[in-house]
Amino acid sequence: MSHARPGRGRTRRAHLRIVASVLVAVVFVAACGGGSDTESRYEGLAVAPSELRQIPHMVLSDTAGNDFGxxxxxxxxxxxxxxxFTNCPDICGVQLAQLASVLGRPGAPKxxxxxAVTVDPDRDTPEILRAYLDQFSADFVGLIPRSEQQLTDLQNVLGSLASFKIFDTTPTTDHDHSTDVDADAAHDHGAYDIxxxxxxxxxxxxxxxxxxxPYPTRQSQFxxxxxxLAVIDPDAPSGAGL
Incomplete structure (x- = not known):
């Protein structure tokens, strides 16, 4: 779903695809760094993390305005x-559509x-995020970090790469007169990707x-x-059952 200005969406989508490709490359290098013990523990599953982490014990806000742990x-x-983020040109929507398809298949674990955690809390209000997710599944939980610091903390605990804003400062033309758009002006008008x-x-x-x-992952892997993953006992220690 893109909200790019007419005539510039293709450039922005290409930019985001390049960024995504770089991030995926970094992720694969990091994820493949584990030793033989890690490889045997996660054999058969998707990309194994180089470090086993627990789900963050953090409280965010859901799209109904309630606390969500x-x-x-x-x-x-x-x-x-x-x-x-809901202004994502394409990749976010592709991922969500795939997850909705996977979980909607007969026999999928319940x-x-x-x-779904937004990395754009400045623009993704609860109403906007909920409406966006409902295009894919009403069961997806939309979550909004309460501050930039909480988002950073969450990414650190996940072992995630940090998100960053990409301001569109490409010169524009108006009646054959070139006008430069600086980063401050772009920020004021919310003209950025992430x-x-x-x-x-x-x-x-x-x-x-x-x-x-990582993006992309085959549906067959999910x-x-x-x-x-679904049958692992909630009380099992790390590595048990795999």
Missing amino acids: LAADTEGQVRLVYQL NVQVL GHDGRVFAFAPNGYGYAQY DHDLPI
Whole structure:
């Protein structure tokens, strides 16, 4: 879903695809750095994290304005944590559509919850975020960090790459007169995109993050992994059952 100005959407989408490709490359390098113990523990699952982490014990705001604990309010479930923003040109929508399709398939485990965290709390109001997610699934939980610092803290705990704003300062023309658009003016008008980590972070019912899904990931990988993650006992220690 893009809100780019006419004639410039293609450039912005290309820019975001380049950013996404760089982020994915960095993610693969980091994720493949584990030793043989890590590889055996996660054999058969998607990209294994180089460091086993627990789901963040943080409280954000949901789209109804209520407190939502990432860990406390999702006990016993597989949590798929995904960062997004509603002005995303295409990648975020593709990921959400894929998750909706995976979870809507016959036989898909029922104890899977998508936690969609906006990286653009300045523009993504609860109403905007809810309307965006409802295009894919009314069951997706929309979450809004309460501050930039909380977003940074969340990304640090996830082991996520930091999100950053990309201001559109490309010169524009008006009646054959060139006008430069500086970063301050772009910021004032909300004219920016956001580069962010495109991974889906998967946490099993015991709270441990056993798998990560970079963009793009085949649907068959989710079909394979989610039933495995879904049956892990909530009280199991890290690595148990895999």
